[in-house]
Amino acid sequence: MMLPSDFELHRPATVGEAVALRAELGEAAALYAGGTELLLAMKLGVLDYEHLIDLKRIAGLRGVTCAGGELRIGAAVTHRELETHPDVVRELPGLAALERAVANVRVRAAGTLAGNLAFAEPHADPPALLVALGARVVLVGGEGSRELALEDFLVGAYETELGEDELIEAIVVPVGAPGAVYRKFQVLERPAVGVAAVGNLVGGVFDGAPTVVVGAVDERPVRVGAEMLDGAALDDEGAFAALAEAAAEAVEPVDDLSGSEDYKRHLTGVLAKRAVQALGDV
Amino acid sequence: MSATTITTRINGREQTLRVDNAELLLDLLRDRGLTGAKPSCEMEVCGACTVQLDGLPVSACTTLAVELDGRSVETVEHLDAGGELHPVQQAFLERSALQCGFCTPGMVMTAKALLESNPQPTRDEVTHWLEGSICRCTGYEPIVDAVLTAAQKMAA
Incomplete structure (x- = not known):
């Protein structure tokens, strides 16, 4: 089977060329890297473009670097590169573990993190943990480059702040978080619920409230207030029960193939508790 | 149809091909008699169309044929090329x-x-x-x- 409609393929060699193509072709063009989301949608006829701008040949979008307390992930970096990259494994083992469980090995070999974020499919793994870690996206366009918190970049289902002439150049993730974990429940090809927790324990007691972010349930990641855990111990059942309740109430699930609203609220509570408790094992 | 000329290595044999941009890798392979990779779910979920692209497994059903350009693909048909099973x-x-x-x-x-x-x-x-x-x-x-x-x- 061919894709249902024909398109011109552009292979810019530099970010500047890609931005110029974006400006020239406008909505007739899609940015293309791994294709794991885009090609599926094009096969189904849900999306249709006259032009694809392939970003994989741009050297400036490749590679992962770690400097100044931040990990910089180029837009053409695949999930598999992230799960195996020594800097990611060393500095952000929770992110490496998340990447190791994205979709399946074939999707991880082709798909990119930037593509995942730009597509903004709500049922995705990376956004919750990256939001919890305070990640930013570096966008480049005709007017130059700008940075946005990932939390602000993700607007809704399949909707981001990416401008018509912009592309993602890199994702920047602060390193040095004491602990960062992600726990999900998944029986289909995408997660039903995923919860990220970032926080610090001193002597078995939470030093400040952990950051808790729920992904895959609402259209975009949702923060859960976890003040009840500030100063709480890992075996404080009352505090964890309150966290589970707060998490279940923070989301607004819809009934779908991944489960009913009630079921997803329940999963969210359970996974919030498990993710935060897992900070004790980091 | 828009098309692109690519240079690739398919099961060890280097070749230059003209492929339609909208052509999928799975069809390029099967049209050449390499029918080991199967069309099945058509959405990267089942693994029946898995081939190795520069050594890594990919879903040929959701990979553009032009992605072979400058790269090497191996299918199951190549595994016993030496006369013995892998x-x-x-x-x-x-x-x-x-x-x-x-x-x-x-x-x-x-x-x-x-x-x-x-x-x-x-x-x-x-x-x-x-x-x-x-x-x-x-x-x-x-x-x-x-x-x-x-x-x-x-x-x-």
Whole structure:
């Protein structure tokens, strides 16, 4: 089977060329890297473009670097590169573990993190943990480059702040978080619920409230207030029960193939508790 | 149709081809008689169309044929090119890791890619790597056994 409609393929060699193509072709063009989301949608006829701008040949979008307390992930970096990259494994083992469980090995070999974020499919793994870690996206366009918190970049289902002439150049993730974990429940090809927790324990007691972010349930990641855990111990059942309740109430699930609203609220509570408790094992 | 000229290596043979931009890798291969990779779910979920692109497993059903440009693809048909079955294929036979055989080329290519990047995987690593490769006959246990057996054969 061919894709249902024909398109011109552009292979810019530099970010500047890609931005110029974006400006020239406008909505007739899609940015293309791994294709794991885009090609599926094009096969189904849900999306249709006259032009694809392939970003994989741009050297400036490749590679992962770690400097100044931040990990910089180029837009053409695949999930598999992230799960195996020594800097990611060393500095952000929770992110490496998340990447190791994205979709399946074939999707991880082709798909990119930037593509995942730009597509903004709500049922995705990376956004919750990256939001919890305070990640930013570096966008480049005709007017130059700008940075946005990932939390602000993700607007809704399949909707981001990416401008018509912009592309993602890199994702920047602060390193040095004491602990960062992600726990999900998944029986289909995408997660039903995923919860990220970032926080610090001193002597078995939470030093400040952990950051808790729920992904895959609402259209975009949702923060859960976890003040009840500030100063709480890992075996404080009352505090964890309150966290589970707060998490279940923070989301607004819809009934779908991944489960009913009630079921997803329940999963969210359970996974919030498990993710935060897992900070004790980091 | 818009088309692109590519230079690629298919099962070890270098060639220059003119491919339609909208053509999928799975069709390019099957149109050339390489029918081991199967169309099945058509959405990167089942693994029946798995081939190795520069050594890594990909879903040929959702990969553009032009992605072969400057790269090398290997399909199950190439594994016995030397006249003998590949150790992964031999292990699948010995451990009865197939029944109907529909998923087998994808399973074999996925397993081969694993053993090339991780020659001595644990059982858990094999299971994790094969998640996303669906078999409706075997219940998976003999497939995992076969991959571990192949690892032993290749180390010997």
